[in-house]
Every structure is written in C-alpha cells, then in structure tokens.
Amino acid sequence: MDSDLSLNRRKPTRPLISLVPMIDVMLILLVFFMVTSTYLNLDMIPALAQRDSPAQGTTGEGTAETLLIRIGTDGAPFHQGQAVSHDDLSDLLTRRLSRDPGLQVIVLPTGGVRLQSLVSVMDTVTQAGTVNMRVVRLEASP
Amino acid sequence: MKITRPAPRHHPETIIALIDVVFFLLVFFMLIGRMDATAPFDVAPPVAVTGADMPAGGITISVAADGIIALDGETVAPEDIERRVQSLLVAQPDILIRINAHREATLRSILPRIAQFEAMGARDVVLVVTPPGSPQ
Structure with a gap:
C-alpha cells in the first residue's frame, strides 16, 4: 500500500519589528522640544570696534569732523547743551554727513541712563x- | 434573489505617514532651535532697528534691570564675573561675549563691564537687541 506522506516545513514567520516604541520615542522628543523651546527674535x-577694520576717526581724505551727543539722565539726547528730539538729531546728522561723510559721532551717556x-x-x-560712532563714558579719577 | 453586500474590507491605517510627519516636525524643531542658557531672571533686550544677525556660539552675560549678573544662565557675583570671563578668555581668546542686558538696566552696570572685557583682551563683544514688533 502506497502512502504519499509529505512533510511541509512551516514557513518561518518574519520577525515583526514593532514601530510603536519608535513613534513613542519620537513623539516624546517632539513634545520635549516644543515645550522647552522659547523662540526669541534676537x-x-x-559693542567693540572690530580690530581689523580701519581706525575710526580718520578717513582717507584727512581728519574727520566730530559731533558730540550727550544723553541726559532722562534719556533725551543733547547737542551743544540743547535737548534735541530724535527727528531733529537725524536731520542734524544728515546735514553734517552730507558735508563730511566721515563725520565721527561721539555719544556720551550719563551713567544712570537706561540701556534703551x-x-x-x-x-x-x-x-x-x-x-564712525563711538560711545564714551566718563570715569572718575582716583 | 438575495444580494449580499460584500463585507467592507478592513484597511489598516498606515502608520508610515504619521511617522513621517512626526519625524519632520522633530527635525524642524531641532534644526531651527538653538540651545542657549536662559537667564535666571527676566531680561527684555532693548529694541533696535539697526541690529544685525546674532552669531552663534560664545558666552552670554545677562544683566537684569537691577544689575544682577548671570553667566550662561548662572547667577554670578559682580566681583566674580571678571575672574570667570578672564579664565574663559585665556582658554579661548576669540570667544564671543554676548551682553544680554535688560532695556531698563542702567549703563553704569553695563559699560564698565564692556571696558573691562576689552582690557582683558576680548575682541568680540556684542550687545543683544531685539527688532521692533518681535514678541517679548
């Protein structure tokens, strides 16, 4: 009696790599970056003159004129002892710069002035x- | 005659699209964000129209409105800041020093420090400002 016996090897099942833990980790990282980040436009x-730039106060044509602007404790700019508005200051600078493009502007603020x-x-x-702009400060001599 | 509607086949939700979106968001936030130590106090930089792009790297010295100083997010006594910056400048003479001062801080708590850093040999000191209209 013939018997046809065939043994079929079971197909090996492919190991399934679960994506769920990876998604979990990525989602946690994403939430971490979104929550801990603060986005500032800065x-x-x-604050210091670049040392490789040409020396300030001089132009190729000779010595530049100088314009001194003081800043009072209230934050208002002063020129030649007179308080000037920012618009007037801008006009004054434009006029002076048209005459001398190398005009050196020296800003002398009072120590109690706010940074703004x-x-x-x-x-x-x-x-x-x-x-050419330079900010100077007065220092008390010992 | 009986017409049976075929049972709707269950389509498994494809999860690949979700992974793609999450991954892109993750990379986006990692790339555009810059890790920086924040000051332990409130600092609102002054508003300026003529500011330039902020270079990366370096150290950040924060100055509060009342003059308290922090170095890279850690509050430092005023008499210690020179020593700390000096040691950093010895290790890295070209290090960028960012002065992130509150707009209400007085200049007597800022300008002498900048002069000190210059005397120590600092070459790159910048003042942090913010453009008009940016969120505070």
Whole structure:
C-alpha cells in the first residue's frame, strides 16, 4: 500500500519589528522640544570696534569732523547743551554727513541712563548713515 | 434573489505617514532651535532697528534691570564675573561675549563691564537687541 506522506516545513514567520516604541520615542522628543523651546527674535549690535577694520576717526581724505551727543539722565539726547528730539538729531546728522561723510559721532551717556535710551540714540545715528560712532563714558579719577 | 453586500474590507491605517510627519516636525524643531542658557531672571533686550544677525556660539552675560549678573544662565557675583570671563578668555581668546542686558538696566552696570572685557583682551563683544514688533 502506497502512502504519499509529505512533510511541509512551516514557513518561518518574519520577525515583526514593532514601530510603536519608535513613534513613542519620537513623539516624546517632539513634545520635549516644543515645550522647552522659547523662540526669541534676537539681533546684536557690536559693542567693540572690530580690530581689523580701519581706525575710526580718520578717513582717507584727512581728519574727520566730530559731533558730540550727550544723553541726559532722562534719556533725551543733547547737542551743544540743547535737548534735541530724535527727528531733529537725524536731520542734524544728515546735514553734517552730507558735508563730511566721515563725520565721527561721539555719544556720551550719563551713567544712570537706561540701556534703551542709548540704543535708541545709536539707532538714530546709524540710520542717518554714520559709519564712525563711538560711545564714551566718563570715569572718575582716583 | 438575495444580494449580499460584500463585507467592507478592513484597511489598516498606515502608520508610515504619521511617522513621517512626526519625524519632520522633530527635525524642524531641532534644526531651527538653538540651545542657549536662559537667564535666571527676566531680561527684555532693548529694541533696535539697526541690529544685525546674532552669531552663534560664545558666552552670554545677562544683566537684569537691577544689575544682577548671570553667566550662561548662572547667577554670578559682580566681583566674580571678571575672574570667570578672564579664565574663559585665556582658554579661548576669540570667544564671543554676548551682553544680554535688560532695556531698563542702567549703563553704569553695563559699560564698565564692556571696558573691562576689552582690557582683558576680548575682541568680540556684542550687545543683544531685539527688532521692533518681535514678541517679548
């Protein structure tokens, strides 16, 4: 009696790599970055003159004129002892710069001035087209 | 005659699309974010129109409105800040120093420090500002 016996090996099942733990980890990382991040729009103003730039106060054509702006304790800019508005300061600088593009602007703030006042004056000076600006401070002599 | 509606086949939700979206979001937040130590006090930088892009790297010195100083997120006594910055400048002479001062801070708590850093040999000191209209 013939018997047809065939043994079929069971197909090996493919190991299933579960994606769920990976998604969990990625989601946790995503939530971490979203929650812990604070997004600030920050810029910068150089506080020191670049040493590789040409020396300030001089132009190729000779000695530049100098314009002194004081900043009072209330934050208002002063020129030649007179309080000037930012618009007037801008006009004054534009006029002077048209005569002398290498005009050096010296800003002398009082120690009690708020930083915002100094930055606003620097903004006005820079927007007028000044390339030579220097902030100086008075230091008490011993 | 009986017409039987075929049973709707169950389509497994494809999870690959979800993974793609989560992965892109993750990479997006990792790339655009810059890890930076935040000051242990409130600092609202001054508003400036003429600010330039902030370079990366370096150290951040935060100055609160009342003059408290922090170095890279850690409050430092005013007499210690020079020593700490000096040691950093010895290790890295070209290190960028960011002064992140509150807009209400007075200049007598900022300008002398910048002069000190310059005297120590610092070459790159910048003042952190924020453009108008940006969220505080």
